[in-house]
Amino acid sequence: MRVINTFWNWFQDNNQTIQNLINENPKNQKHISFWINKNLSYYCKEIDFIIVFPKIGNTKSELIITANGNPEYFNQVIDLVDNAPQLKSWKFTAFIQPTERIDKIIDGLDEPYIFHEITLKASELKFSPLLFDKETKKLDIIVYLKNHKIHCNTKTWKQAVFIILQDLLGEKSLYQNINFVQLAQMPNNIEELIGLYELQLYIDNLNNNLFRI
Incomplete structure (x- = not known):
């Protein structure tokens, strides 16, 4: 639980920078993505993230936590998302969801x-x-x-x-x-x-x- 809180505390402190990632130049995008992955790996090295940026203004960005289909790490994904903070500009999702298209x-x-x-x-x-x-x-x-x-x-x-x-x-x-x-x-x-x-x-x-x- 402590490691989970450590990740989310870091995410909260940096959430505005992460949300602006799409507007950064490639070098900065790579740098920000590196630190997201680095902090996530402190919790579990086998899970990954996907960020879905809003297409319509004033809607939430989405952070998807994925186990890459590996059931051995499903619980880690669920535990992490279950303990996510409430942030007005973010939606947190466990696993890649079926398409809405x-x-x-x-x-x-x-x-x-x-x-x-x-x-x-x-x-x-x-x-x-x-x-x-x-x-x-x-x-x-x-x-x-x-x-x-x-x-x-x-x-x-x-x-x-x-x-x-x-x-x-x-x-x-x-x-x-x-x-x-x-x-x-x-x-x-x-x-x-x-x-x-x-x-x-x-x-x-x-x-x-x-x-x-």
């Missing part, structure tokens, strides 16, 4: 994710279930992508799909519900495939025994 994804109006030579849109990705383990309540899936055969960097593909899944499900739900992800080329016939943006709904229905594999 789901309507745009459904309509195909979502912005693409760009990873090196790979460009992906969540709205264009499909999935099919492989196996649902009733004991762990975790699902194995195949994610289908366009032009998957063209690229040979499987690691980059998997990292890209993981980031998109994390945005769609949220950090905690991704760990709790997904066990294994296999990538495959999008087939010509996609009638039986499910839009990836429907994955959380599919999981909820499985857990409610409405769907059976």
